[in-house]
Amino acid sequence: MRYRSEFLLALIFHLFLILFFALSFTFKPKTGIQKPKDAIQAVIFNEADIEQQIQSFTQKNKEKTPKKSPLITTPDSASLPPINHQIEQKKVDKDHAKKFAQKTTQVKQALAQVTQIKRQQQKQTEEKARLAAIEKTKKIAQQQIDKAKQNHLAEIAQQQKEAKANRLAALKKAKRIAAAEKEETRLAELKKQEIEQEKLKTTLATIEKEVALKQQQLALEEKKESDKLIAEAEQLQILAQKKQREQAEKIKQQQLAKKIATKKAADLAKIKQQKSQEAARLAATKSSKNLEKEKQRLKAAIAADMASRQQSSKTVKQQVAIEKEKRQQQAEIARRQQQIASATAVQQQKEYAKRQQAQTVYRQKQAAQQQINQKIATENVTGVQQQLAQQQTAAAERIKAEQDRREILKVMSALSQKVKASWNRPISMTQGLSCIIRVKLSSSGQVIQATLFQSSGDSFFDRSALNAVHKASPLPIPDNQSLFEKQFKSFTFTFKPE
Amino acid sequence: MVARHFSNRSFNYNLIIKINASDIDKVQGSTMKFLQFITFFTLWIIFTPSIYAELNIDITKAFETKVPIAIPQFGTNTSQPENISAIINNDLNRSGYFKTLAEEDMLSQPTSANQVIMKNWQILGQEYLLIGHVQQTTGGYSIFFQLLDVSKNEQIMDYKITSGVNEFRHAAHQISDLVYEKLTGNKAIFGTKVAFVSSSNDINNQRYQLQIADVDGYNVKTIVSSTEPIMSPTWSPDGNKIAYVSFDNYQSVIFVKILTTSNRIKVTAFPGINGAPAWSPDGRKLALTLSKNGSPDIYILDLASKQLRQLTHNPAINTEPAWSPDGRSLVFTSNQTGKPQLYKIASGGGKPKRLTFKGRYNASASFSPDGTKIAMVHANDENYKIALMNLKTGNIKVLTSGSLDESPSFSSNGAMILYAARKGGKGVLSAVSIDGRINQKLKFQNSEVREPAWAP
Numbered sequence: 036m037r038y039r040s041e042f043l044l045a046l047i048f049h050l051f052l053i054l055f056f057a058l059s060f061t062f063k064p065k066t067g068i069q070k071p072k073d074a075i076q077a078v079i080f081n082e083a084d085i086e087q088q089i090q091s092f093t094q095k096n097k098e099k100t101p102k103k104s105p106l107i108t109t110p111d112s113a114s115l116p117p118i119n120h121q122i123e124q125k126k127v128d129k130d131h132a133k134k135f136a137q138k139t140t141q142v143k144q145a146l147a148q149v150t151q152i153k154r155q156q157q158k159q160t161e162e163k164a165r166l167a168a169i170e171k172t173k174k175i176a177q178q179q180i181d182k183a184k185q186n187h188l189a190e191i192a193q194q195q196k197e198a199k200a201n202r203l204a205a206l207k208k209a210k211r212i213a214a215a216e217k218e219e220t221r222l223a224e225l226k227k228q229e230i231e232q233e234k235l236k237t238t239l240a241t242i243e244k245e246v247a248l249k250q251q252q253l254a255l256e257e258k259k260e261s262d263k264l265i266a267e268a269e270q271l272q273i274l275a276q277k278k279q280r281e282q283a284e285k286i287k288q289q290q291l292a293k294k295i296a297t298k299k300a301a302d303l304a305k306i307k308q309q310k311s312q313e314a315a316r317l318a319a320t321k322s323s324k325n326l327e328k329e330k331q332r333l334k335a336a337i338a339a340d341m342a343s344r345q346q347s348s349k350t351v352k353q354q355v356a357i358e359k360e361k362r363q364q365q366a367e368i369a370r371r372q373q374q375i376a377s378a379t380a381v382q383q384q385k386e387y388a389k390r391q392q393a394q395t396v397y398r399q400k401q402a403a404q405q406q407i408n409q410k411i412a413t414e415n416v417t418g419v420q421q422q423l424a425q426q427q428t429a430a431a432e433r434i435k436a437e438q439d440r441r442e443i444l445k446v447m448s449a450l451s452q453k454v455k456a457s458w459n460r461p462i463s464m465t466q467g468l469s470c471i472i473r474v475k476l477s478s479s480g481q482v483i484q485a486t487l488f489q490s491s492g493d494s495f496f497d498r499s500a501l502n503a504v505h506k507a508s509p510l511p512i513p514d515n516q517s518l519f520e521k522q523f524k525s526f527t528f529t530f531k532p533e
Numbered sequence: 534m535v536a537r538h539f540s541n542r543s544f545n546y547n548l549i550i551k552i553n554a555s556d557i558d559k560v561q562g563s564t565m566k567f568l569q570f571i572t573f574f575t576l577w578i579i580f581t582p583s584i585y586a587e588l589n590i591d592i593t594k595a596f597e598t599k600v601p602i603a604i605p606q607f608g609t610n611t612s613q614p615e616n617i618s619a620i621i622n623n624d625l626n627r628s629g630y631f632k633t634l635a636e637e638d639m640l641s642q643p644t645s646a647n648q649v650i651m652k653n654w655q656i657l658g659q660e661y662l663l664i665g666h667v668q669q670t671t672g673g674y675s676i677f678f679q680l681l682d683v684s685k686n687e688q689i690m691d692y693k694i695t696s697g698v699n700e701f702r703h704a705a706h707q708i709s710d711l712v713y714e715k716l717t718g719n720k721a722i723f724g725t726k727v728a729f730v731s732s733s734n735d736i737n738n739q740r741y742q743l744q745i746a747d748v749d750g751y752n753v754k755t756i757v758s759s760t761e762p763i764m765s766p767t768w769s770p771d772g773n774k775i776a777y778v779s780f781d782n783y784q785s786v787i788f789v790k791i792l793t794t795s796n797r798i799k800v801t802a803f804p805g806i807n808g809a810p811a812w813s814p815d816g817r818k819l820a821l822t823l824s825k826n827g828s829p830d831i832y833i834l835d836l837a838s839k840q841l842r843q844l845t846h847n848p849a850i851n852t853e854p855a856w857s858p859d860g861r862s863l864v865f866t867s868n869q870t871g872k873p874q875l876y877k878i879a880s881g882g883g884k885p886k887r888l889t890f891k892g893r894y895n896a897s898a899s900f901s902p903d904g905t906k907i908a909m910v911h912a913n914d915e916n917y918k919i920a921l922m923n924l925k926t927g928n929i930k931v932l933t934s935g936s937l938d939e940s941p942s943f944s945s946n947g948a949m950i951l952y953a954a955r956k957g958g959k960g961v962l963s964a965v966s967i968d969g970r971i972n973q974k975l976k977f978q979n980s981e982v983r984e985p986a987w988a989p
Contacts, residue, residue, distance in 0.1 A: 186887070193890055193927050200928060443588075451590050459660055461717075462597045462630050464948075464968050471589075494718040495630075498682075499600065502660050503592075505684035526588040533595055 085152045092145040096138075211533070225444070232437045239434075260390060267383055274376055277369075284365055291358055306340060442513050443522060449511040454528060458503035461495045468496045472504055472528045478519070480509035488527060500530040599632035600716075603659045603683075606636070607676070608644030608666035614698075617676065617705045621663065623749060624709035624723040629971030634659060646679050646688060654683045661689075663712060673697040676704055680712055690715055702751060720946035722748060726988040727942075727951060728756070728766045728775055729962060732981045743777055743790070748964075748987075750976045756790055757797075766986050769812045775986075776800065776810040776819060787821060789836075801834065811854045811863075813880075820844070820854035820863055831865050833880070844882055853897055856880070858904040864888065866896040875909060875922075889922070891929055897940060901947045906967070908932075908941035908950045919952045921967055932969040942987045951975075953983040 313333050411420060470491035475484040485504045490497050512519050602625060607617045618636075625631040640653040644666040654662050665678030673696050680690035692711060696704035706724035713721040725748050732741045743757035743766055757763060761780040768775055769789075776789045785807045787800040801807045805824035812819060819834045823841075831844040831854045845851040849869040856863055860880060867876050867885065873896045876885040889895035894912035901907070904924075911920035911931060919933045919941045935954040942951045949964045949971075960983040962975040 189887065190890060196927050200926060447588070447590050451592055454590075455592050455594055458592065458594055459598050459600050460594050460596070461600045462970070464966070495600075495716055498716065499660070500592075502682065502684040506655070522588045526590065529589055529591050531591060531593045532597075533593065 082156070085149075085156070089149050089152075092142065092149065096142050228440070232441070235434065235437065263383075263386065263390070267387075270376070270379060270383070277372055277376070281365075281369055288358065288362060295354065295358075302344070306344070309340060439515070439518055442515060442518060446511060446513045446523065453507045453511060454503050457506035458530070459499055460532060461499050463493050463496060465493065467533065468493055469529065469531045470497050470500050472500050472530065473525070474504055474510075474528060475525045476510060476512065476523060478516075480512040482508035482510065491530075496530075500528070503530075504528060600630060600661070601634065601657075601659045602631050602661040602663065603634040603639065603654055603657065604663045605639055605642040605644075607664075607678070609668075611667075611669040613667055614701045615705065617665070617667065617701075617708070620702060620705035620749075621709045621712070624706060625713065627749065627973050628713060628721075628723075629966065629973070630713075630717060645677075646681065646691075649681065651681075651683060651686045659683050661716065663708075665708075670695070674701060674704070676708065678708055680715065702747065706747070706749075719948060722944045722946050722949065724748075725945060727962070727975070727985050728768060728988065729953075729982050729985040730763050730766060731977070731983075734980055743775070745775075745792075745988075746977065748975070753977065756792065756795075757788075764984060765809050766984060767810055767812060768986055768988050770814055770816045770989055772988050776812065778808050778810065787819070800836070805829075809853045811856055813856050814858055814860040820856060822852040822854070831863065831878075842882070844878060844880075845885060851876075855898045855900055855907075857900055858902055864898040864900070864907060866898070875907070888924075888927075889929075890927075899941045899943050899950070901943050901967075902945060903947055906947075908943055908952075910939050910941065919950060919965065921950070930969065932965045932967070933963075933972070940984045942985055944987050945989050951985045951987045953985055
């Protein structure tokens with residue numbers, strides 16, 4: 036496997052990072068947590084010393100006071116001392132009293148000290164109690180914190196459980212959605228198959244149409260041929276008619292020419308007659324005047340004759356010209372007609388020739404095909420023909436398979452509808468039950484046997500599925516016997532609530 | 534690739550995409566392509582559906598229906614003390630699983646299998662047929678019955694039940710039990726009994742009665758009648774005794790009434806509260822609430838030795854104990870945190886563990902017979918409903934809608950929960966299935982009933 040250098044460097048870099056991370060665990064943390072400074076400054080008293088002092092003070096007082104206090108009479112000294120002694124003793128007493136007062140003050144001070152010490156002791160105890168109380172409160176607070184933590188942990192655990200349940204529900208939903216999608220894809224595939232079938236149908240239809248069109252074209256061609264033949268015949272007729280007309284015209288022209296000739300002869304005869312008359316007149320009349328007159332008359336008559344001749348010649352010429360023109364026109368017409376006729380004749384001949392060629396070609400092709408067929412029949416099928424035959428059979432098979440598939444789908448939907456309609460699905464506390472029932476049918480669709488192939492776990496549900504199959508008997512089956520034998524003699528129903 | 538500057542940016546992108554595709558083709562080696570091919574091939578192999586040899590048709594139906602069953606009148610040569618067919622009809626209808634055929638719709642009334650013309654029932658769309666007849670015998674009755682499958686035209690059950698003269702209704706319930714169990718595969722509770730407290734509304738002469746009735750509301754018997762209030766009845770596990778709380782001279786007392794002898798035993802009468810008795814699963818101990826030491830706490834009393842052991846030691850109110858079916862722990866209501874919640878404690882003693890964290894009020898726990906679920910009263914606001922909590926998952930499912938539901942009690946088959954509700958200003962008893970779908974009201978002649986307890 037070839038990798039780029041950048042990728043390898045990045046990989047090495049990341050491996051180094053992981054190595055350092057692992058190494059970091061080998062370093063030990065700093066030891067010891069420093070204890071906090073004492074907030075309370077306590078004076079430490081030695082109780083034993085204090086007690087000793089107190090005892091010493093009290094002993095001293097005891098020692099001193101009974102000696103120097105004459106006011107406190109002891110029961111042993113019952114005898115009264117004399118008066119002198121009394122006065123002296125009074126003085127002494129006063130001194131003693133002073134000293135006693137001093138001593139009492141000293142004792143008082145000592146007592147005060149003792150009391151102070153006692154107060155300090157009390158304070159100490161109070162402080163101890165306070166400390167104890169503070170510790171107690173600390174302990175209680177800690178306990179409460181622990182409890183709160185435990186509750187919090189319990190709540191977190193609950194929330195996690197709920198989250199798990201939600202996740203499971205979401206997973207189930209996703210599964211259901213996936214199942215729905217799978218079904219949709221299945222339906223889409225079925226639709227695609229149907230579309231393909233329709234396409235095949237349309238192609239078949241187009242092929243048929245093409246065949247029909249070709250047939251129509253052939254028919255049209257035949258019609259055209261026949262029409263052409265008829266046209267030929269008609270044209271021949273027309274030609275004949277034209278020839279007849281030409282002949283008639285020729286005859287007419289000949290007659291005209293004859294007439295003209297007769298007219299000319301008549302005119303000549305007339306002229307001769309006129310000449311003879313004039314000669315006769317001349318002979319008859321010899322006078323110059325008469326001669327002149329006759330000459331004038333003759334001239335006039337000649338001029339008139341000339342004019343008439345000219346006129347007649349003109350008319351004859353015109354007639355001749357007209358006749359010539361007519362003849363020319365007729366000749367032109369005839370020529371044009373001839374040309375047209377020839378042209379059409381040529382075209383017809385060409386077309387005829389083409390048709391004949393096409394027919395010959397067609398006949399040749401047919402002959403060739405026949406030869407080929409004969410060859411095939413004689414030679415026992417070549418590879419190309421095999422392929423054609425195979426394709427045809429394959430196409431026929433495909434069509435048949437499509438028909439079969441459609442039939443199967445129809446029957447399957449009819450079966451599922453009928454069984455679904457007769458199924459009384461019972462109430463159940465568990466969700467998502469599903470069972471498979473195996474069914475054997477007779478040739479008429481009657482249920483011979485319905486067995487529980489796979490139970491759903493709820494006997495009520497299974498029983499209801501079996502009942503549904505029995506209620507729906509006789510089940511709809513395809514008309515095609517071979518199809519029934521193949522698919523519907525024995526099959527399974529899967530009963531699913533959702 | 535010639536780089537050209539176009540004003541149209543989209544064209545540039547198309548160019549870039551094309552460049553990338555061609556580049557990838559060049560960069561990818563043959564091994565990568567081979568690997569891709571292999572993965573696609575294996576995935577294709579895995580995910581193409583396997584070809585079944587046999588055709589399979591899917592039947593999907595989303596909605597459930599009540600299964601139709603027909604129970605014509607039972608034949609008899611004498612007069613029946615009760616209408617068996619009506620009792621069985623009522624039982625199966627109330628269960629919620631079945632829908633019985635009305636008598637006027639029946640085309641025939643066969644009483645034995647040889648009289649049955651199956652087509653008559655197939656036309657009516659019935660799935661099952663229950664027929665039978667009653668014979669009077671010395672000392673009672675013999676009831677013969679057969680359960681037939683209409684679609685397959687075959688017999689499912691053929692039974693004979695004997696009953697005493699006064700047990701006719703009970704025999705009919707037994708038939709319902711047998712039919713239900715055979716068809717659905719679940720245990721039936723048509724022949725069970727319930728105990729409850731009923732009170733008359735007469736203010737001048739207020740009487741309280743502890744009564745026992747069949748679960749269909751018939752055969753009501755008064756066990757205890759008193760002018761003092763009666764509370765918290767509970768059945769012993771053998772079904773022969775009921776413990777309850779009553780008052781004696783303004784002092785609350787726990788009594789045990791023995792049903793077979795109708796004797797009454799005074800169990801505890803300590804100063805303060807004596808309440809909420811609960812029998813242990815072995816029937817030898819009673820858990821109670823006593824406040825003789827200040828605040829109400831749970832105590833366990835051994836009935837034989839009368840020894841009392843305190844279970845909870847805290848200044849809060851601890852009451853309403855409920856034994857788990859294995860007898861190892863109890864669930865009780867405590868307001869240590871300020872509001873009533875459910876706690877669990879080992880029956881030998883120890884620290885209580887909180888069970889309910891949702892809702893501001895959770896109380897009156899009742900264990901299911903398999904010990905996996907607890908029925909309780911649950912409220913977030915002022916609406917008190919019955920809810921079911923799964924002990925493993927901690928999941929709470931609210932089953933009822935009522936505003937003042939209380940005293941849930943599980944049936945012995947763990948499928949239904951009996952509770953007290955208020956409907957139309959009166960106290961009534963209702964039974965709800967554990968998924969909340971089936972809810973049936975129990976009808977009693979008395980006006981005010983509450984605090985039900987389902988017999989084991």
